[in-house]
Amino acid sequence: MPEVRIEGYQHVYQALCNPHLKQSLYDAGAVIMADTLLTLHGEAHTRRRHLALRVFQRDFARHYERAVFPATVARTLGHFHGRNPLDLVAFGHSVTMNLTADFAGIDRSGDPEETDRLLRLVQKFGEGATMVHSTRDPAVLTSEVRLALDEYERDFLQPSLERRQRLLAEFARGNSPEDRLPRDMLTILLRNEDRLELSTDVLSREIAFYLQAGSHSTANATVHAVDELLRWCNGLPGRRQALETDPLFLQRAVHEALRLHPASPVAWRRAVTPLTLPSGVAVTPDDLLVLDLAAANADQTVFGPDSERFNPYRELPARRVQPFGLTFGLGVHNCLGRDLDAGLVAQSDTQSDDHQFGTVAALVRIVLCDLGAINEPDDPPQRDSDSVRGNWRRFPVRVRFPQP
Ligand code: HEM
Structure with a gap:
């Protein structure tokens, strides 16, 4: 299949916003991704996204940051208490698995072994979703994903679904106020105020x-940001102090790390009809368009001659460029979790006591400022050799746990 690579910031930007290009990275992973929001196109996507956006009503991001986040982090920190060095990868995955389950609407008992089980299942879903990159036999992987789906549906989805159905029935009978309903995606999909057709299988894959x-x-993203910041602070206490005393600066530094480490270095698209891109390249539905987000985020014409370096003081061009570049995508599929994770970009008059910092900056702040993390001497972090994304397998840090 002919491949067309798109690299410059402007060209990737335009391709992400082009309504005639549809998602294609997950075509081979249909067993887990078919008919989910990320793979839908056109009207079907607009309608599903409209429904999903209902979860963000009534100041949801602030509620998530001020209520859901602190409780989930405190519980997870409790499970990791005393583990010194702390493996940031294990801690990060555990806390974000629970945060995401809260957002999605999957109830848990709070038992750490249950979190590990959920992580294992979600890992398998991820393997299935990116089947196109896998060297494994697709038939074997598909059956493993089906088994994981069965386990998740039986032990996690079904009990969460039944609890919400009971609460929705109480609400419909007028016996319970609306603000007693859980604020999560499963409740929104079950309530389905837009009356979309959502089969049980689609609902399961969507969650x-x-x-x-x-x-x-x-x-x-959290581990990459901590790594960038620990290296940036190395031996320079003034820098560490700047991060500890100025939460808006810390958030800005986290945005810079997000720019350098997009979760997926590329997005894939396919044209729904033959067309000519603004760059003058003609493409057909047979072409695979590889949108290089990492290259776009390192475009020197936008981010300056030191674009590949971590520089938390980076000045952005006057035109509307986000400090994290295209890490959260753009256009119709732009990341629904962007504001939750990156927070709001501070303006010149932003006050830190009323600001929404985002989950990644909040986690980095806990690790660096509250726990005082430093690299563990003689035990360097290790990259995940299976990942082309440069992610970390282990990241040991020495911390100061607060007294329980
Ligand atoms: C640092 C963390 C994250 C990064 C870097 C990230 C990145 C992205 C990117 C690049 C896309 C667009 C993919 C494409 O166009 O092909 C995307 C879509 C999406 N993301 Fe995120 N994401 C992050 C966290 C989250 C979180 C926390 C949530 C949910 C709570 C989330 C929910 C979604 C959803 C629902 C979509 C699909 C939107 C659509 O298709 O309309 N993401 N994300």
């Missing part, structure tokens, strides 16, 4: 997709 979408990307 499984949310579990994937939010957890690993957030955990990996």
Whole structure:
């Protein structure tokens, strides 16, 4: 299949916003991704996205950051208490798995072994979703994903679904106020105020997709940001102090790390009809368009001659460029979790006491400022050799746990 690679910031930007290009990265992973929000196109996508956006009503991001996040982090930290060095990868995955499950609407008992089980299932879903990159036999992988789906549906989805159906029935009878309903995606999909056709299988895959979408990307982004910041601070206490005393600066530094480490270095698209891209390249539905997000984020014409370096003081061009570049995508499929994870971009008059910082900056702040993390001497972090994304397999840090 002919491949067309798109690299410059403007060209990737335009391709992401082009309504005649449809998602194609997950075609081979249909067993877990078919008919989920990320793979839908056109009217079907607009309608599903409209429904999903209902979860963000009534100041949801603030509620998530101020209520859901602190409780989930405190519980997870409790499970990791005393483990010194702390493996940031394990901690990050555990906390973000629980945060994402809260967002998706999957109830848990809070038992750490249950989190590990959910992580294992979601790992398998991710393997299935990116089947196109796998060297494994697709038939074997497909049956493993089906088994994982069965386990997730039986032990996680079904009990969560039944609890919400009971609460929705109480609400419909007028016996319970609306604000007693859980604020999560499963409740929104079950309530289905837009009356969309959602089969049981689609509902199951949609919630499984949310579990994937939010957890690993957030955990990996957190570890990349801590790594960048520890190296940037190395031996320079003034820099560490700047991060500890100025939460808006810390958030800005996290945005810079997000720019350098997009969760997926590429997005894939396919034209729905023959067309000519603004660059002058003609493409047909047979072509695979590889949108290189990592290259776009390192475009020197936009981010300056040191674009490949971590520089938390980076000045952006006057035109509307986000400090995290195209890491969260753009256009109709732009990341629904962006504001949750990256927070709002501070403006010149932003006050830190009323600001929404985002999950990644909040986690980095806990690790660096509250726990005082430093690299563990003689035990360097290790990259995941199976990942082309440069993610970390282990990231040991020495921390100061607060007294329980
Ligand atoms: C650092 C963390 C994250 C990164 C880097 C990230 C990145 C992305 C990117 C690049 C896309 C677009 C993919 C494409 O156009 O092909 C996307 C879509 C999406 N993301 Fe995220 N994401 C992150 C966290 C989250 C979280 C926490 C959630 C949910 C709570 C989430 C939910 C979604 C959803 C639902 C979509 C699909 C939107 C649509 O198709 O309309 N993401 N994300």
